[in-house]
Amino acid sequence: MAQPHKMNLPIIVPIDDSEYSYHALKYAIEFAEKMDAKVIVLNVQPNIQTVNVQRFFSKEEIKEYSLGIGKEILDKTDVLTTDRNVSIEKVIRIGIPKVEICSVAKEFKAHSIVMGSRGLGPIRGTVLGSVSYGVLHEAPCPVTIVP
Known part of the structure; x- marks a missing residue:
C-alpha cells in the first residue's frame, strides 16, 4: 500500500466557538494526521477600537481584552487537539474575519482552509455563513466547508 504524500503546507482552521467550527477542526485534524500536515487553529476577534470605546479604555487595554477572548476560545480546542x-x-488575529483568514492563509502559504458552514455571526439561518462565503471568494488556496 502506498504511503500518503507528506504535506508540508499547513491547514488553516478558523474557530469562532461555534459547533460548526469544532466540526471543521475535527475534520481537519483527521485529514492532517493522514497527510502528516500541520494545523493552524485561528481565532479572529473583531476590531473594537472605536472612538467611543477609546473614550473609556486605552488601545492596549482593548487589545489585551480582544486577545484574552481569543485565547479563551482557542483554549477550548485543547480537548480536540x-x-x-x-x-x-494557535493564532489570534484582530480584524475582519474573512480578511484575516485569507491573510493568514497567504502568510503561512496554506495548503487549504477548513471551516464550518456557519458561525456565530448575526445571520444564523443562512445556508452558508457570510464569513464562509467571503473566504470562498477571496482565499488563496482551496477551501473545504464542513457542515
Missing part, C-alpha cells in the same frame, strides 16, 4: 498525532499552532 491534545494527544493527536499532528502539529498544532
